[in-house]
Amino acid sequence: MRLASYTSVLLAARAVVSQPTGGHSDAVSLNIPKTASGASIEHDPSFASFSFEPAFWVEFFGNSSSPNQLAFNLLNRIVDHGGQPTIRPGGITMDSMIFDPAGADPVRTTNPKGGVYRTTVGPAYYESWSNFPEGxxxxxxxxxxxxxxxxxRDMAVASVEYASNDSISFFELGNEPTNYPSSRWKNSTAAYVQQWKNWTNQIDAAVNRTLGNDSAAEFGSERWWASSATTDKSGLEVRPAALIPAGINSDDQVADYSIHSYPFSTCDPARAVLATTQNILNQTELARYADEEIYPSAKAALDAGNRWIIGEFNSISCSGNPNVSDTFAQALWVIQSELIYAARNASAVYLHQGAALVFQSSQQVNSAGQDGSPGYSTYDMFYPRNSEKRGPARVLPSFSSQLFMAEAFAIQDTRIRQVGTPSGVDKDYFAAYAFYVKNKLNKLAIINSKPYYANSTSDFTVTLDISKYGHSKKGTRAWLKRLTAPHVDEGSANKTTFAGQSFPQGNATGDLDVESVGRDGIIKVRGSEAVLVFFDKRDANMNAC
Known part of the structure; x- marks a missing residue:
């Protein structure tokens, strides 16, 4: 079903200006509208979803009979905290996958340095999807x-034949066609659209025959992601702004327009020097990238009455940057970026996880292990197996950001808007977002991304007064959960906590700490911290574990 145009929603959802407060000498107030008028579209608990490079599926998830317990501990914690992520087994290696009906678990064909030529999957690959949390x-x-x-076509048919019942929401044909050989379509958008439509129509027919009439009708015709393009400049224009006028959805097949987002890169030395903690946490630049590189195509989708998504994204392309994306900085970046896109009416965001792809760039910072084994991406939220390159299997600090986001969107039909930065606060490293449920203020997310190191001369604490909001006649105005680590460059999940708990193996360690916001409404957020404020105590406690 098509959606109404949301362009006017975004225009109305400009950041609301905040003012200093007179009640506390060091406190500033947030000017938060109490109703959802002008806020974003309605979001659901699957907003924060995942993309996993399929060539490394067994490393991340095991198989149907021997699942990777670490991975499923983490996914179960996200569900416990209110999330319901959709899984996209996608990325560059999906474009060299084949289905073998006599095959079993996914098998990579590689060169000695770990370069992936092909990934062959059998029925067991799709059957392993049943290991994931219910729903x-x-x-x-x-x-x-x-x-x-x-x-x-064979992959599509196999997926509906062997995957658990009703587990497939969408199909996606190809990853980042902007990176295909230019000879394929000779930089012609029309030629790309013609082939895409020809194939998807034939695949739909084969899938419908496999499903049968009733199930095919229930699945519906709008089952495809379209575009899946990067923001890189190439001769082929296949972002939604180009595809929509070229008629890609003339047969009403498109469910979501997908755009890929990587604001930084270590694919070559020139870009690698920019992939620093200071840069990836700059709120102003992240918003500029979203508005200039992503939103024009997002607006085209919304204007056409369709949903748009970030179908694959992470902080730093070519598998991240060691000592940046494998630290607590990545946790703050995830929250900043996902909320930026939520406020701009993305229906979902798919955080990418994987390992270094040798053929992606000959100049990249990252690599596979010396023995050709996976060199897991430093932007991953966990290293799924012991490896020569990354050491022991373990959770990374960024995982806790997923619990923050799960709770932020745990309630169906949550709407969001950005709140303006108070005067005197560094707008480059501060962001606040208000969440609404049934037209009432429900939560508040505050991110102070100013990098705080052990040798910093200040802790960059921002003191906020929210006394105008919450429970005016009670001793407690609100409740909050704090995402924190000793410093921004912390590399251990053991020292990264959300509401007082760490998750080094996916299970909570430590006592749950839900802080109370007193009658004065004062909240302090140190540099390199984020807090999620709840105005309903039941919401603060609903996902405690």
């Missing part, structure tokens, strides 16, 4: 890169 939905990703309709 998990999947994107069935199809190989467009090998330019074989038979390969793509």
């Amino acid at each position: 998990t939905k999947f994107v069935s990703t199809l190989n467009f890169g090998n330019n074989s309709l038979d390969i793509a």
